[in-house]
Amino acid sequence: MSENVLEVKDLSKKYPSFQLSDVSFSLKKGEIMGFVGRNGAGKTTTIKSMFNIVHPDSGMVLFNGTPFLDHELINKQKLSILLGGVDYYPKTRIKTLTQVTKRFYQNWDGPKYENLLKRFALDENKRITELSAGMKVKYGLAIALSHHAELLVLDEPTSGLDPISRDELLNIFENLVDEENVAILFSTHITSDLEKCADTITYIQKGKLLASKSLKDFKQDYLFIKGPVTEVFEKIKNKAISYHLRHNEAEALFKKENYPQNSDYQAYIPDIDTIMVYLEKESGNEEPLI
Amino acid sequence: MKNLLYKELKLAIHPMVWFFSLFGLMIFIPNYPNCVFVIYTMMAFIFLFQGARENKDIFYSVLLPIKKRDIVKARFYSIASFELLSIAVAAIAGVCTYFMGYGPMGKQIGSMTDGGGIGIPPTFAFFGFVFLSFAIFNSIFLNIHYSKGFKMLVPMIVASFFGVLPVLAAEVMASMSNTPLENISYQLDVISADTLLCQLIVLFSGIAIYVGSFLLTYFNSAKKFEKTDL
Numbered sequence: 347m348s349e350n351v352l353e354v355k356d357l358s359k360k361y362p363s364f365q366l367s368d369v370s371f372s373l374k375k376g377e378i379m380g381f382v383g384r385n386g387a388g389k390t391t392t393i394k395s396m397f398n399i400v401h402p403d404s405g406m407v408l409f410n411g412t413p414f415l416d417h418e419l420i421n422k423q424k425l426s427i428l429l430g431g432v433d434y435y436p437k438t439r440i441k442t443l444t445q446v447t448k449r450f451y452q453n454w455d456g457p458k459y460e461n462l463l464k465r466f467a468l469d470e471n472k473r474i475t476e477l478s479a480g481m482k483v484k485y486g487l488a489i490a491l492s493h494h495a496e497l498l499v500l501d502e503p504t505s506g507l508d509p510i511s512r513d514e515l516l517n518i519f520e521n522l523v524d525e526e527n528v529a530i531l532f533s534t535h536i537t538s539d540l541e542k543c544a545d546t547i548t549y550i551q552k553g554k555l556l557a558s559k560s561l562k563d564f565k566q567d568y569l570f571i572k573g574p575v576t577e578v579f580e581k582i583k584n585k586a587i588s589y590h591l592r593h594n595e596a597e598a599l600f601k602k603e604n605y606p607q608n609s610d611y612q613a614y615i616p617d618i619d620t621i622m623v624y625l626e627k628e629s630g631n632e633e634p635l636i
Numbered sequence: 637m638k639n640l641l642y643k644e645l646k647l648a649i650h651p652m653v654w655f656f657s658l659f660g661l662m663i664f665i666p667n668y669p670n671c672v673f674v675i676y677t678m679m680a681f682i683f684l685f686q687g688a689r690e691n692k693d694i695f696y697s698v699l700l701p702i703k704k705r706d707i708v709k710a711r712f713y714s715i716a717s718f719e720l721l722s723i724a725v726a727a728i729a730g731v732c733t734y735f736m737g738y739g740p741m742g743k744q745i746g747s748m749t750d751g752g753g754i755g756i757p758p759t760f761a762f763f764g765f766v767f768l769s770f771a772i773f774n775s776i777f778l779n780i781h782y783s784k785g786f787k788m789l790v791p792m793i794v795a796s797f798f799g800v801l802p803v804l805a806a807e808v809m810a811s812m813s814n815t816p817l818e819n820i821s822y823q824l825d826v827i828s829a830d831t832l833l834c835q836l837i838v839l840f841s842g843i844a845i846y847v848g849s850f851l852l853t854y855f856n857s858a859k860k861f862e863k864t865d866l
Contacts, residue, residue: 394865394866398704399698399699399865399866400865400866401863401865418703419701419702419703420701422699422700422701422702423701426699427699429695429699433692434691434692434693434695434696435647435691435692435693435696436691437691438647438691442646442647443647445646446639446642446643446646446647447700449639449642449643450639450700450701450702451701
């Protein structure tokens, strides 16, 4: 039996102004995958296409080794998708929303839900609109875990949260993976979150998959240099993915295999933030305006 | 489906919607056009669909372990329940006015015996036209709503305009007692042995059109909803 809880194969979806092209990746049980890309890269479209919320033109999604759509209703019992925080029925009390939601899940675990409410300090009598952004995500997690979801798909769960709330949420993710062996796929453009807890990274750029590998391997694919603009820089700059010049200082990101060995510059393994910024520079290279 | 209907009752349907079903009691108002309750009933759809949209009901529902088609089915059950409840309230009010002898309420005195009075009284034929009105309203509004990305305002206006025409026509036809169309007026206005057949034909035709168009609209809407990228 496949160890992968989720396999996405060649997922494509064409819109008039955007195209998702052959996105493939897989996620194992007990793994946290960061799904990254800049705004509009296709993260949400991918998630929606995976679970039939939008209809992909081609491609396949396997859930626990079998096509997701073959047993859609059974599979949906075992996963939880959270698009942002819980922002539906904002004027409804948590108690009422849960009372309705739990009826749809065969494996609803009431005592576990009560425990999670206590653990997340959620007041059942509060309305959704009264919850902070972080609490909305926690409520979504409480619902997901109370029906024993094996896969949590969270679309930008940490966006709009302050650093402390983000850190708290990331710790919860880690605990869930360790304690419950769930798999978590979470999309974000806040790359520091990924440094903290992601096991693997799937990077999407303009609807195309750029990489899907372990965090360590992903970072080691790149080298970053910083230093004065010299003749050496002028020679090697064309091999850079992109670079930035200011006050005669240069910064540049290279694919590891393209970085010249005889360069005078000290090369570092960059953080994801740096990789993302330099990968996404529109023109590829950036000369100073003046 | 049971769970989805529970969701409709507990979350999706604004309590005001049920309040609107009580507009059937307007039948009690003396010398007031009965078709008005149909217009109020149609207005309740604003609460039903606008509320669902503001609460992001579709996104809540689509993430649940249910068939997409069943989301539409549950909504159609809600719509039918609401419309039939409204008609039932109006029908009970109509029967009451009949047994009250039109005295204390002054309701269209004599209209059921001599074809007089303003507009159409709550006869079998009137309710046939009510069913026809709802059939037209549902067909236009729901088909456009589910086909055109859940649009609300324009389909609501168009559906209400065309939907109200049958009951308006009934009001006009029933008021032509002193014209060459007097017999039509009499047939719609009066419940008696010589008009009962015509009355029942109109009623059951209305019901048949309502049921038939409702089912067709459901199948079309469910198909469109399943194909829609949310």
